[in-house]
Amino acid sequence: MNHASQLALLRSMLRIRRTEEAIADRYAEQEMRCPMHLCIGQEAIAVGVCAALSKGDVVFSNHRAHGHYLAKGGNLNAMVAELYGHSTGCCGGRGGSMHLIDLDAGFLGSTPIVGGTVPLAVGAAWASSLKQSGQVTVVFFGDGCFEEGVIHESMNFAKLHKLPVIFVCENNNFSVYTRLNERQPERPLYRVAEAHGLAAYAGDGNDVEEVLTISRTAVGLARQGQGPQFIELHAYRWREHCGPNFDDELNYRTAQEIKAGMNNCPVAGYTRKLEKENGNIHLEIERYETEIRQEIAAAFDFALSSGEPGVDDAQGKVYA
Amino acid sequence: MQRPDITFAEAIREGLDQAMEKDARVIVIGEGVPDPKAIFNTTAGLRDKYGNRRVFDMPLSENGMTGICIGAALSGLRPVMVHQRVDFALLAMDQLINNAAKWHYMFDGKASVPLVVRMIVGRGWGQGPQHSQSLQAMFAQAPGIKVIMPTTAYDAKGMMISAIEDNNPVLFIEHRWLHQIKDNVPEEYYRVPLGQAKVLHEGDAVTVAAFSYMAVEALIAAKALKSAMGIGIDVLDMRSVRPLDVASVLNSVRKTGRLIVADTAPRTGSIAGELISQVAEQAFDALKTHPVRIACPDYPAPTSHFMTRHYYPGPQTIADEVLKMIGADKTPANYRELCALVLHDGPHDAPNRGFTGPF
Numbered sequence: 124m125n126h127a128s129q130l131a132l133l134r135s136m137l138r139i140r141r142t143e144e145a146i147a148d149r150y151a152e153q154e155m156r157c158p159m160h161l162c163i164g165q166e167a168i169a170v171g172v173c174a175a176l177s178k179g180d181v182v183f184s185n186h187r188a189h190g191h192y193l194a195k196g197g198n199l200n201a202m203v204a205e206l207y208g209h210s211t212g213c214c215g216g217r218g219g220s221m222h223l224i225d226l227d228a229g230f231l232g233s234t235p236i237v238g239g240t241v242p243l244a245v246g247a248a249w250a251s252s253l254k255q256s257g258q259v260t261v262v263f264f265g266d267g268c269f270e271e272g273v274i275h276e277s278m279n280f281a282k283l284h285k286l287p288v289i290f291v292c293e294n295n296n297f298s299v300y301t302r303l304n305e306r307q308p309e310r311p312l313y314r315v316a317e318a319h320g321l322a323a324y325a326g327d328g329n330d331v332e333e334v335l336t337i338s339r340t341a342v343g344l345a346r347q348g349q350g351p352q353f354i355e356l357h358a359y360r361w362r363e364h365c366g367p368n369f370d371d372e373l374n375y376r377t378a379q380e381i382k383a384g385m386n387n388c389p390v391a392g393y394t395r396k397l398e399k400e401n402g403n404i405h406l407e408i409e410r411y412e413t414e415i416r417q418e419i420a421a422a423f424d425f426a427l428s429s430g431e432p433g434v435d436d437a438q439g440k441v442y443a
Numbered sequence: 444m445q446r447p448d449i450t451f452a453e454a455i456r457e458g459l460d461q462a463m464e465k466d467a468r469v470i471v472i473g474e475g476v477p478d479p480k481a482i483f484n485t486t487a488g489l490r491d492k493y494g495n496r497r498v499f500d501m502p503l504s505e506n507g508m509t510g511i512c513i514g515a516a517l518s519g520l521r522p523v524m525v526h527q528r529v530d531f532a533l534l535a536m537d538q539l540i541n542n543a544a545k546w547h548y549m550f551d552g553k554a555s556v557p558l559v560v561r562m563i564v565g566r567g568w569g570q571g572p573q574h575s576q577s578l579q580a581m582f583a584q585a586p587g588i589k590v591i592m593p594t595t596a597y598d599a600k601g602m603m604i605s606a607i608e609d610n611n612p613v614l615f616i617e618h619r620w621l622h623q624i625k626d627n628v629p630e631e632y633y634r635v636p637l638g639q640a641k642v643l644h645e646g647d648a649v650t651v652a653a654f655s656y657m658a659v660e661a662l663i664a665a666k667a668l669k670s671a672m673g674i675g676i677d678v679l680d681m682r683s684v685r686p687l688d689v690a691s692v693l694n695s696v697r698k699t700g701r702l703i704v705a706d707t708a709p710r711t712g713s714i715a716g717e718l719i720s721q722v723a724e725q726a727f728d729a730l731k732t733h734p735v736r737i738a739c740p741d742y743p744a745p746t747s748h749f750m751t752r753h754y755y756p757g758p759q760t761i762a763d764e765v766l767k768m769i770g771a772d773k774t775p776a777n778y779r780e781l782c783a784l785v786l787h788d789g790p791h792d793a794p795n796r797g798f799t800g801p802f
Contacts, residue, residue, distance in 0.1 A: 158574070216750055218745075272506055300479055431749045
């Protein structure tokens, strides 16, 4: 991989990290009045997968969607405005953090009902298959979603029709505060997908290049008509399930575990790797930090200065 | 001596605890039940006390787990399932409606499903289209299922115990904004019968039949109307959606001649509409004017707090409707007093000024 592409991956992760941190910092102002699930610590998955996609490919996501949306090219201004419930938001304020959409970027929607968008992705892939459009569809979901019946129904149908869909499982080991081993028997998730006949991969979700390499293989095969692909990526959720804070005081995970999770930081880890391979990159990073800080500040300015919707805006569009 | 008041959430916890203590067949299962937040503390300590063979977390498999609980109920257990948001229970509609609701009937009464499913209705802080639905009418449309919505802490405990003892599937729908409200709850094990409305306030002018959190709002309106204008209204806390206590509403309407039904759900197809139909069928002669539904508008609750500002009806809506219905003489002075008495304390998307979540 060339140096410029590597730096682009780093920058993209950094941009998501700083956006999430800016949201966390401002959440206490109580002006973003909606539930907020931050993806800090899980940026490499969004970035690595989306880097393997073409502009015309499409993505569906879940409650923890900010990273997926941004990595796919979703409009930052429209996202931040949406968090504030303003009419310039990507859903005009109707959705908030848990419901993002940017059709221009190929981000077809995210919803918080677990598993809700998985069959939609299969449907989108079905349509592209019938239309022979060459489009690939990705759906992001968590390890909790793997317990929903609908995902198995979706994999079955996707395999039956050899649909160009990539199932991306972000395994962060927690469903809210409940560990995977309290919810599922001990076996790799991707092996279950294999049993459905899918080509399945597992990788380190903290390693953006590994994510990208696996995703390129999967996307390539899907685009060639080789059918659905399943990627399980391990990652760690740094902060609380829902909200801007750390939640160490709840004691559902040990301090050592949190420390180990944060030591695997995808951004810091990749920075170290690039420095080892290419020498000092702190000038580039400084530039990215400045650009990103300005972009985020502009997005918040945009959001805060844009229109507050009225009650009338809540009506209408119930039917097409 | 009467102990200090406890919250609706604590009352649920106590009801579950005492039912589990009394009957080893009772099990509690749900996503988050034993976790540090314990479903807004309604299940706190149960795992420690009764162990992990009776208190479980659950995979995110709503339909499958509901079927598994139905199977367990058919086989002698008394499961209580919990959904932190009612919206997730929609994934289990097949098992609830096709199996739980029908089993007793279609097998000629040879088996029954003693299952309780708790479902929490969200509101405020941008819960939005998929985390704040009020689906009671949808569930109640299925014969064979009971749907209850207690409002007070006293009823939350007593109806929880009755629901667990009931041999039918009972959907126990809790409005999240009720969880923090306190009232007097006896320490002992007691039952509150399912399917009976309760009179919260008495008066002759209008009957207000209210469901769940709307009963809290109706009571505020009733007290303000009385105090500011001397207008007395009946407020019935319906407590149950199916069976629906039409008889109590008829009794009141025969006295007042006027009916307002206040519901937490969107208007069209609401249980408010069903209650009005039944009153119109059975006591049309007693009505001095057409009944009125007070409900949410016919569009989903948006996330933006700017857009929800007037989404939910409240005590002001109820008071205004009462005044309109009776053609009350209101003066600027007494109307101002009324409005001050029903004014919401704090941001409109929180139950009160002091409430900081979780929502």
